[in-house]
Amino acid sequence: MMKLYGGPGSRARRCAWALTELGVEFEWISTNSLGGLKSDAYLAIYPLGKIPLLVDCDNKMSESLAINLYLARRFDNGLWPVTDAGRYQAEQWTLWAATEAEPSAIGLAAEQFFKDEASRRPDRATEHKEALAPRLKWLDGHLAGHNGFIVENKFTIADINVAGIFDYLPRCDLDLSAYPAFNAWLETCLARPAQSKMMENYTD
Numbered sequence: 770m771m772k773l774y775g776g777p778g779s780r781a782r783r784c785a786w787a788l789t790e791l792g793v794e795f796e797w798i799s800t801n802s803l804g805g806l807k808s809d810a811y812l813a814i815y816p817l818g819k820i821p822l823l824v825d826c827d828n829k830m831s832e833s834l835a836i837n838l839y840l841a842r843r844f845d846n847g848l849w850p851v852t853d854a855g856r857y858q859a860e861q862w863t864l865w866a867a868t869e870a871e872p873s874a875i876g877l878a879a880e881q882f883f884k885d886e887a888s889r890r891p892d893r894a895t896e897h898k899e900a901l902a903p904r905l906k907w908l909d910g911h912l913a914g915h916n917g918f919i920v921e922n923k924f925t926i927a928d929i930n931v932a933g934i935f936d937y938l939p940r941c942d943l944d945l946s947a948y949p950a951f952n953a954w955l956e957t958c959l960a961r962p963a964q965s966k967m968m969e970n971y972t973d
């Protein structure tokens with residue numbers, strides 16, 4: 770069985786979501802059980818000491834969004850786009866999510882609730898909101914013109930990868946009503962049964 774190092778409070782959550790959508794059995798492994806991310810035990814498995822890491826027999830896979838693209842290709846049950854153009858778009862939106870959107874999306878969550886109150890920086894939160902605004906507007910327009918999904922007018926790995934980086938946004942102090950197609954899409958993605966099912970075998 771595949772082993773997923775990390776917990777649901779980390780980027781491992783998006784891989785657990787993809788595995789569950791694909792019906793692939795996996796075991797959550799908390800790095801706490803090994804003494805933490807920078808413990809000798811975990812560094813022996815993954816010298817960068819980061820999560821997630823997906824281990825499938827001798828294959829060790831890092832980078833959450835690349836893992837998800839691999840899983841969708843390998844266990845394709847409709848999550849991998851059918852056309853070459855759709856596959857390109859899934860990769861394009863995934864890279865967009867990682868490079869263009871994730872720094873501000875995670876940055877905003879950090880400044881509003883991840884960090885302890887004393888070290889939060891409202892000026893940085895404002896910068897992240899300003900950076901997010903044109904990106905959310907662009908994604909909102911794309912979704913509005915594509916039947917509410919990112920690629921091929923249906924739910925695919927592209928939705929998991931992009932929604933996976935925005936999943937903290939509803940908890941942020943940010944008015945999402947300005948992006949109605951984005952807001953509806955995110956709600957739909959986060960309400961999928963796999964979101965709660967992926968937690969069924971989590972124990973930590």
Ligand SMILES: N[C@@H](CCC(=O)N[C@@H](CS)C(=O)NCC(=O)O)C(=O)O
Pocket residue numbers: 778779780781806818819820821831832833834
């Ligand atoms: N680009 C990587 C980022 C991995 C990452 O930074 N994970 C965080 C947890 S969500 C981590 O391991 N942080 C510990 C550290 O950076 O030392 C991915 O998407 O998998």
